[in-house]
Each structure stands twice: as C-alpha cells, then as structure tokens.
Amino acid sequence: MNELRLSDFEINLDVVWDTVQTALPQLLKQLPAVLVSGDMKN
DSSP: OOOOOGGGOOOOHHHHHHHHHHHHHHHHHHHHHHHHHHHHHO
16 A cells, blocks of 8 residues: 555654755755756746
C-alpha cells in the first residue's frame, strides 16, 4: 500500500542548520548569474 506515514518523517535540525551555514551562502552567490541566465532565455 502506498501511503505517507508522517510519524516516520523526521527533520534533523543539525543537518538543516549545517546546510544553511554552508550551502546557502554559496547558492546566494550564484543566484544573480542564474537569474540573468534565465532572463536571456525569455
């Protein structure tokens, strides 16, 4: 049976915070180039 059991879903806040601290700043640096690239396709 296909069903989502929310009780089995956990968010590890340490992983979330680590991602915010490490990956997010890098992604924010790349965002302007991605936005400009997207504008060129329209």
